[in-house]
Amino acid sequence: MAEEYYNEVKRRLKNKGKVSAAWLHMASNVSAEILANAGFDALVIDVEHSPVDYQTILSMCQAIKGTGALPFARAPWNDLIALKRISDCGVMGISVPYVNTAEEAREAVKRVKYPPLGVRGIAGSPRACGYGMNRGHYLQRANDENLVMIAIETPEGIKNLPEIMKIEDLDGIFIGPMDLSTSMGMMGQFDREVFKAAIRQIEDIVLPSDKFLATVANDADAAQKLYDKGYNFVIMMSDAVDLSKMAAKTVETFKKNNPEVCR
Numbered sequence: 001m002a003e004e005y006y007n008e009v010k011r012r013l014k015n016k017g018k019v020s021a022a023w024l025h026m027a028s029n030v031s032a033e034i035l036a037n038a039g040f041d042a043l044v045i046d047v048e049h050s051p052v053d054y055q056t057i058l059s060m061c062q063a064i065k066g067t068g069a070l071p072f073a074r075a076p077w078n079d080l081i082a083l084k085r086i087s088d089c090g091v092m093g094i095s096v097p098y099v100n101t102a103e104e105a106r107e108a109v110k111r112v113k114y115p116p117l118g119v120r121g122i123a124g125s126p127r128a129c130g131y132g133m134n135r136g137h138y139l140q141r142a143n144d145e146n147l148v149m150i151a152i153e154t155p156e157g158i159k160n161l162p163e164i165m166k167i168e169d170l171d172g173i174f175i176g177p178m179d180l181s182t183s184m185g186m187m188g189q190f191d192r193e194v195f196k197a198a199i200r201q202i203e204d205i206v207l208p209s210d211k212f213l214a215t216v217a218n219d220a221d222a223a224q225k226l227y228d229k230g231y232n233f234v235i236m237m238s239d240a241v242d243l244s245k246m247a248a249k250t251v252e253t254f255k256k257n258n259p260e261v262c263r
Helices: 008-014 029-038 056-062 079-089 101-113 127-131 135-145 155-159 177-183 192-205 220-229 239-257
Strands: 019-024 042-046 072-074 093-096 147-152 172-175 212-218 234-238
Touching: 008 019, 008 220, 019 029, 019 072, 019 239, 029 042, 029 239, 042 056, 042 093, 056 072, 056 079, 056 127, 056 172, 079 093, 079 101, 079 127, 093 101, 101 147, 127 135, 147 155, 155 192, 172 192, 177 192, 192 212, 220 234, 234 239
Parallel strands: 019 042, 019 234, 042 072, 072 093, 093 147, 147 172, 172 212, 212 234
Antiparallel strands: none
């Protein structure tokens, strides 16, 4: 029996709702399953800055299945083959990094969509199609259900954002603050007024539009401030980063309570 292919997260974002998300940086189906069971709406497999390969993407999607969370991925680049193979693993949303022009954004969308909307190659055998058992339903629904967002991470991207926003099948805009600040010559200096002005420029364009706005936050409290401003999709934790923070804090507490073991 064909499994219903339906992207609840995309529906919520189309209505400018709020979506909770977390990074999967550890290339681990175990951490994927843990965060999925925690109740996040979407989990973003980071294929850009982690050792994840396609087999790992597939196993992480399997771990997430049935939990209520949906598997997303950040692609390594705006590359036809990468976007096709990530999609075939069964993710339901893709973020394409470092997009600077409307043409680059248009190509990103085309590479995730089947013809006639795009150029994604068609096969009924991948996991996304149920290994052949769900291909008819998936192939009919994928263009509508799969989500595409692009990352604005340079001043050039901001300059071209009004044209990028005209692309009908582009669902959302992701702000990458670290790359954006670095491309502006102020790596990680998020309190600089010129950086804040750049963020406001993006917000002023995207928030009133029919596209959702996404970014990252250090925790749920920081994420809430962004939701209150009108952001829709906030990645508020990472399996790797938050584990490392907790580990360091735990060891620090142990050493504080047991100074005799410290050298």
